[in-house]
Amino acid sequence: MHVHHLLNNNSIANKFIAQLRDTKIQQDRMRFRKNIERLGEILSYELSNKLQYTTRDITTPLGIAKVDLPANEIVICSILRAGIPLHNGILNYFDDAENSFISAYRHHPNEDEEFEIKVEYLASPSINGKTLILADPMLATGRSFVNVMQALKQMGTPKEIHLVAVIGAEEGLKLLDEEFPQNTHLWIAAIDxxxxHRGYIVPGLGDAGDLCFGTKKQH
Ligand SMILES: O=P(O)(O)OC[C@H]1O[C@H](OP(=O)(O)OP(=O)(O)O)[C@H](O)[C@@H]1O
Ligand SMILES: O=c1cc[nH]c(=O)[nH]1
Ligand SMILES: [Mg+2]
Known part of the structure; x- marks a missing residue:
């Protein structure tokens, strides 16, 4: 897996990540979602360097301009819930992409800290032969990304996979490296x-789904 770590170079993205992490600022849900969306846009811009381009003639009022344009058939798939604002950011840039949504949540069968990832809802076009962008802001153990990819296999085999995340833990990166094809790209803002003990990223930012949309009842 090729890892592209945004924080390797200082940019305005540092500010958006700092605001996501900050215990006071993150209470403003609209700003929290907006910062995830803004990072989705920045990561999409970076990712666009790895797409395939074909030259097209564009008619301007004064002549013909030759422009290289992305030729990929893109499907953006995001993992509910926290993937929604990230999805919006990616879709702002790849606005003609197809879209796919899948749910994943941590189910605690007993009272202890053990959990399994439940994938229950999937709405997706075929991903066969296409460029799959799989998005979730949090990459903790990595099990959500892996289980979701397993479930997506029924929709076909993508030509290439780009994973997009905001904050990841070393452990999660290691699992993705083992489980995803070698030519997979991971576009990530920060690595912690x-x-x-509960599988939360440290220092991380807390529970991204709750910070976006409010607490949920455990079941
Ligand atoms: O790498 P993992 O260990 O699988 O953890 C990461 C997952 O946890 C979060 O979702 P969560 O289960 O909190 O669901 P939510 O977005 O509905 O709150 C996050 O959005 C990822 O999907
Ligand atoms: O740190 C974490 C881990 C999983 N899910 C989150 O929202 N945050
Ligand atoms: Mg959550």
Missing amino acids: PKLD
């Missing part, structure tokens, strides 16, 4: 060192 560890997970806590």
Whole structure:
């Protein structure tokens, strides 16, 4: 897997990530969602460097301009819930992409910290032979990305896979490296060192789904 780490170079993205992490600023849900969306746009711009381009003639009022344009058939798939604002950001740039939504949540069968990832809802076009952009702001253990990809296999085999995340833990990156094809790209804003005993990223930002949309009842 090829890892593209946005924070390797300083940019305005640092500010958006800082605001996502900040315990006070992150309470403003609209700003929280907007910052995820803005990072989706920035990561999409970076990702666009790896697309395939074909030259097209564009008629201007004064002549013909030759422009290289992305030729990929893109499907953006995001993981509910926290993937929604990231999806919006990616779709702002790849506005003619097809769209796919899949759910994944942590189910705790017992009272302890063990959990399994439940994937229950999938609405998707065929991804066969297409460029799949799979988006989720949080990459903790990596099990959501892996289980979701397993479920997406029924929709075909993509030509290439781009994973997009905002914050990832080293452990999650390692699992994706083992489980995804070698030519997969991971576009990620920040990489954190560890997970806590509940599988939350440290220092991370907390629960991204709740910060976007409010708490949910456990079931
Ligand atoms: O890498 P993993 O260990 O699988 O964890 C990451 C997952 O956890 C979060 O979702 P969550 O289960 O909190 O659902 P939510 O977005 O509905 O809150 C996040 O959006 C990822 O989907
Ligand atoms: O740190 C984490 C881990 C999983 N899900 C989140 O929202 N945050
Ligand atoms: Mg959550």
